[in-house]
Amino acid sequence: MRQRAVLITVLFALIVTLVSVSAVFWEFYKLNKHQYIEHIFSKHETITQIYREHLQKKTSQIMLEANLAVYKFVIEEGEGEQKRILKKAKILKQKNLQRVDEAIMLNQKGLFTHKIVRDVRISMLEFKKTIYFHIEGPIGSVLIEDEGLKAYTYYSLAYSYLTIILIISISFVLILQRLRPLIRLRRKIALFGNGDMNISFKTRGYDEIALVSNELESTREKINSLLESRTLFLRNIMHELKTPIAKGTIATQMLDSQKQKDRFSSIFGRLESLVTEFALIEEVTSLSDKRDFKEYRLVDIIDGAIDMAMVDRSSVSFEIDASIKLTGNYRLYTTAIKNMIDNGIKYSTDAHVRILMINNELCFESKGECIAHPLQYYIEPFTKENPSKNSFGLGLYLVDSILKVHRQVLAHEYDNGVNRFIFA
Incomplete structure (x- = not known):
């Protein structure tokens, strides 16, 4: 998990970004749809006014349809079609109103105005991407189709959302492409650490990762050069030491005094042991290839x-x-x-x-x-x-x-x- 911390961080950032953008667009979609519905629902005032005048003046059905046609409103007259629409349509908004009907009356005191307050409910419906207004009053109801208005669509908003998501996804892919050299570099460093001294870090490019890789390649060459010089120096010096030790050991045997012979044999023996241990230490410290394990x-x-x-x-x-x-x-x-x-x-x-x-x-x-x-x-x-x-x-x-x-x-x-x- 820790070895892929950068990749996990990028994935986490991508997920957070996608979730945040999706949440913002969802809230914007709901707000935009609500504002659209509120805006078109304001037309109910015109419809209510025309329908009220029709009831008060008791104009003909043809006159009502003519007045509604001015605003591209059409009365749905088919009873079966009305029932089907009212049953299957989606209610976008409803509002209850009070309608006041006035009439001039005559009594013993003379003429007076008689007011009658009636409840009216206005419903805005959506059926097959068409907007309908349903007016329900105490003496009947009417279903009116708005030919000049279409149902709310989210296509433009969805296009914007998909465009932004595509841009974010492409950016993420580009980031991953930039991280691939870093992953390869990590693997090469691991191989170098395991003893592959001939691994090459050299790469083409001028970005930060390429600069680091080329610096590592230069460092690798310097380390190899130092190791080769060190190994050559130690092996040469140990070889040069062994020659006089061997000569001294042979010369010791020519001494006449046994005491001196034993003393010099001990000295040269210890020197030979020391050189042997130095050789072994050099082998251990310079051991980089573990393939012979x-x-x-x-x-x-x-x-x-x-x-x-x-x-x-x-x-x-x-x-x-x-x-x-x-x-x-x-x-x-x-x-x-x-x-x-x-x-x-x-x-x-x-x-x-x-x-x-x-x-x-x-x-x-x-x-x-x-x-x-x-x-x-x-x-x-x-x-x-x-x-x-x-x-x-x-x-x-x-x-x-x-x-x-x-x-x-x-x-x-x-x-x-x-x-x-x-x-x-």
């Missing part, structure tokens, strides 16, 4: 580590299920376990190391006093617990470096006189 049984790796350590088998005991496997570089992981075996035997009180699995984590237990410093102190290069011990202080540093390559960490705990180092 394969699956091995853990018991096979431990057996190889014991052989590499050249210690008595009785000094190491392990309780590991033969079905447990791990994926990694066999030589490096074997070296890490070998260093833990050497370290455990060297600093334990009984010269014994126990290897076991606890909570799916590989543990190395040895009896002895708790380490004097935090673990972080010992995984730094050239640090060791006892300076008199025959080591360079690179063992745990090398173990930590190998575990990092295998996406693991080195941990330590002390429990009832037992030091426990853990590959977590």
Whole structure:
């Protein structure tokens, strides 16, 4: 989910925009339709006035139709058609009015005006896209068709709405097109981080993503150049160191004094061991290609580590299920376990190391006093617990470096006189 945060944000913005635009157009549609109905309903006043004069003056039906025809009003005379329209038509608006009929009367006191108040209901109807006015009074009703007026249509509003939605959708597609190079760039960076040093970030274009990609390509070339120079320098210097060490070892054998011979043999042996550890450290730190990582049984790796350590088998005991496997570089992981075996035997009180699995984590237990410093102190290069011990202080540093390559960490705990180092 977090890896697609930008895409999800764009989708969310699109959805919010579409919903907002749709809501605004819906409200505008209802308001526009209401105003349209209110506007055309004002015609009922003209119809009411013509119909009232017809009733008061008792004019003929032909005269009523002629007066209505002036305003393009037509009386629906078919009784069956009237019933059908009144039954199926949609009522747009209704209004109740009071009609006042006046008549001159004569009594003992003379002439007077007699007023009669009657209720009248005006209904505006829509049937088959035609507008009708239905007037209902105490003495009858009439259904009038307005030929000059059509029912409300939403086509222009719908056209505007669809146009805006299309523009928003096209904009969204263009944004996605702009984001595609960013997605490809993320994948290339992931490959580069996984060790593919030959991946190319170079791209054409002048936008911000293209500029970032080309800057990354320039940085990649510089990093590769530095790594190649570093590797070449280390390999050359180690090669140059091995030659005088080998010559010194041979020359030592020509000494007459056994004491001097042993002293120089120890010195050149330690130098050779140091160069070997430096070579291994260089290999670990420069390891970028994980394609040679394969699956091995853990018991096979431990057996190889014991052989590499050249210690008595009785000094190491392990309780590991033969079905447990791990994926990694066999030589490096074997070296890490070998260093833990050497370290455990060297600093334990009984010269014994126990290897076991606890909570799916590989543990190395040895009896002895708790380490004097935090673990972080010992995984730094050239640090060791006892300076008199025959080591360079690179063992745990090398173990930590190998575990990092295998996406693991080195941990330590002390429990009832037992030091426990853990590959977590």
